Amino acid sequence: MLQAxxxxxxxxxxxxxxxxxxxxxxxSQGVAAVAxxxxxxQLGVTKGSFYWHFPTREALLKAALERWExxxxxxxxxxxxxxxxxxxxxxxxxxxxxxxxxxxxxxSALLQALDHPLVQPVMERVSQRRMDFLARAYRQVGMxxxxxxxxxxxxxxxxxxxxxxxxxxxxxRLDHAEFEAYVEHVIATLIPA
Amino acid sequence: MLQAxxxxxxxxxxxxxxxxxxxxxxxSQGVAAVAxxxxxxQLGVTKGSFYWHFPTREALLKAALERWExxxxxxxxxxxxxxxxxxxxxxxxxxxxxxxxxxxxxxSALLQALDHPLVQPVMERVSQRRMDFLARAYRQVGMxxxxxxxxxxxxxxxxxxxxxxxxxxxxxRLDHAEFEAYVEHVIATLIPA
DNA sequence: GTGCTACCATACGCATGAGTATGGTGCGAG
DNA sequence: CTCGCACCATACTCATGCGTATGGTAGCAC
Numbered sequence: 001m002l003q004a005x006x007x008x009x010x011x012x013x014x015x016x017x018x019x020x021x022x023x024x025x026x027x028s029q030g031v032a033a034v035a036x037x038x039x040x041x042q043l044g045v046t047k048g049s050f051y052w053h054f055p056t057r058e059a060l061l062k063a064a065l066e067r068w069e070x071x072x073x074x075x076x077x078x079x080x081x082x083x084x085x086x087x088x089x090x091x092x093x094x095x096x097x098x099x100x101x102x103x104x105x106x107x108s109a110l111l112q113a114l115d116h117p118l119v120q121p122v123m124e125r126v127s128q129r130r131m132d133f134l135a136r137a138y139r140q141v142g143m144x145x146x147x148x149x150x151x152x153x154x155x156x157x158x159x160x161x162x163x164x165x166x167x168x169x170x171x172x173r174l175d176h177a178e179f180e181a182y183v184e185h186v187i188a189t190l191i192p193a
Numbered sequence: 194m195l196q197a198x199x200x201x202x203x204x205x206x207x208x209x210x211x212x213x214x215x216x217x218x219x220x221s222q223g224v225a226a227v228a229x230x231x232x233x234x235q236l237g238v239t240k241g242s243f244y245w246h247f248p249t250r251e252a253l254l255k256a257a258l259e260r261w262e263x264x265x266x267x268x269x270x271x272x273x274x275x276x277x278x279x280x281x282x283x284x285x286x287x288x289x290x291x292x293x294x295x296x297x298x299x300x301s302a303l304l305q306a307l308d309h310p311l312v313q314p315v316m317e318r319v320s321q322r323r324m325d326f327l328a329r330a331y332r333q334v335g336m337x338x339x340x341x342x343x344x345x346x347x348x349x350x351x352x353x354x355x356x357x358x359x360x361x362x363x364x365x366r367l368d369h370a371e372f373e374a375y376v377e378h379v380i381a382t383l384i385p386a
Numbered sequence: 387g388t389g390c391t392a393c394c395a396t397a398c399g400c401a402t403g404a405g406t407a408t409g410g411t412g413c414g415a416g
Numbered sequence: 417c418t419c420g421c422a423c424c425a426t427a428c429t430c431a432t433g434c435g436t437a438t439g440g441t442a443g444c445a446c
Contacts, residue, residue: 012392012393012394012442013393013394030308035432035433035434036433036434036435037432037433037434038433045393045394045395046394046395046396047394047395047434047435048393048394048395048396049393049394049395050394051434051435051436052392052393052394053393055435056434056435057433057434057435111357111361112305112307112308114305114357114361114362115223115305115361120362120363123362124362124363124364127358127362127364146374147378150374150375150378150379151378151382153358153375154351154375154378154379154382154383156354156358157350157351157352157353157354157355157357157358158347158350158351158354159350159354160350160353160354160357160358161349161350161351161352161353161354161355161357162350162354164304164307164350164353164354164357165320165346165349165350165353168304168307168308169307169313169316169317169320170313170317171317171320181339181343182343182346182347185340185343185344185347186343186347189344189347189382189383190347190382205412205413205422205423205424206423206424228402228403228404229403229404229405230402230403230404231403238423238424238425239424239425239426240403240404240405240424240425241423241424241425241426242423242424242425243424244404244405244406245422245423245424246423248405249404249405250403250404250405
């Protein structure tokens with residue numbers, strides 16, 4: 001009972017609190033919205049606090065991105081990794097990618113900030129890992145090396161574009177049923193029989 | 194010989210000059226880089242000039258976006274529209290979309306600025322038009338309405354994601370030959386036989 | 387209980403970029 | 417030829433947001 005930390009019963013803050021706060025801001029308003037005064041207000045303190053924990057805003061971004069990359073590396077793909085059949089594994093991956101789109105909102109927000117020098121390398125690593133995962137699965141399905149790489153590239157591009165079109169653009173606002181049908185169409189098209 | 198306007202023999206400017214200058218900046222450094230003082234420097238004048246032609250920065254953005262939307266509406270898709278066979282039309286469209294990626298650099302830059310209230314509606318219209326074009330072609334190939342819409346969505350998402358991964362992210366830097374092979378793979382996968 | 391230190395507030399400086407005020411100049415109409 | 421307007425320069429104001437300087441308080445060590 002040292003820590004009965006409910007939402008607003010703030011005690012002293014730690015660097016980690018600022019990092020998750022930054023990630024919250026990123027997912028809700030994008031990387032550009034991570035301003036130290038705004039973030040301080042949201043945490044119930046002032047900037048005087050911030051500059052004790054971090055030397056600069058860039059340092060906060062760096063730490064927040066490292067935290068996200070860490071917890072993301074095994075989250076999405078770790079869930080479906082135990083599935084042995086590669087076709088079933090890919091299908092479940094595709095279905096999950098849409099089902100809880102909330103989980104991908106940070107990735108989408110970071111896609112919008114690829115011009116930022118701190119964001120770019122992180123996204124490069126994460127995207128590469130994900131595409132490697134796809135390529136391995138496609139190889140297990142029976143594709144040769146080149147085919148698997150191309151299909152992984154295509155599938156991942158479709159994923160990235162889908163996030164862009166739905167989360168960032170308002171796009172067609174397809175309802176639940178139509179969305180399910182779309183995912184099944186994607187599965188039928190991008191996963192060989 | 195009234196107009197021997199070489200690159201740097203500047204005479205007086207018109208609003209159109211500012212608009213194309215803004216589009217240049219967008220394609221090279223993104224929407225956020227459209228600052229009036231920077232743009233004025235690039236045009237060889239000062240901001241005093243700008244505020245004669247436009248009441249505000251937003252007005253310039255609005256005009257530049259309208260100009261782009263106008264000249265884009267029939268540029269990309271108008272080229273391949275005369276092709277009668279729908280399969281061939283789609284294939285040529287896909288091939289062109291990668292061949293001169295320079296043409297799509299503005300679209301990609303605008304994708305990075307979907308949070309901007311002026312950019313969002315423009316991109317919504319342009320993207321919708323393009324997806325409609327795809328859906329019509331897929332219908333002519335023999336797909337039913339739902340299938341065609343889903344496939345159009347998928348193909349366009351792949352296009353958007355591809356732009357994001359190559360132009361914004363540094364992604365795999367595939368050389369010319371490998372890129373051609375990728376496009377052919379996409380054609381084989383997304384265009385039914 | 388006293389003092390040190392971790393955490394935070396207050397009040398600055400300073401750079402950037404939008405927008406304003408005002409005065410100057412070249413060019414076409416008359 | 418001259419005059420007015422279209423176009424532009426100069427010199428400000430003002431808001432935002434990063435970073436700094438410095439002083440205050442709460443809680444644990446001893």
